[in-house]
Amino acid sequence: MQTTAEYYCAFCGEPNTTFVDISGGMQQSYIEDCQVCCRPNILYVRFDEDTLEVEIDSDYES
Template identity: 40%
Template sequence: MEEHFFQCPYCWEEISMLLDTSVSHQTYVEDCEVCCNPMELSVSYDNAVLSQFSVASIEQ
């Protein structure tokens, strides 16, 4: 597991999340721990090194 910091696309607060380095590509929805809005996260690892990270708001 690896801690990664990023800004929420809704409230712009910096939040952290633990990412699983053992899975090479993941896309999932997670709620912001500050404002509780859903975010879509896309994460890719290459040899356990973070190669791509994106976060986007989900229109409600």
């Protein structure tokens, strides 16, 4: 099951929308380029087990 979520780029601060796949587990991390500045962000994705709400934190990829 896929859903969309929003995160803010760690470099430029602009909002980005990404697809997240719940079947990948309740905690995931992967790298995705910002749609605005094209710099790589490490995304840390967590799902609430009860509501399936998505929370994403982004960090710098060096």
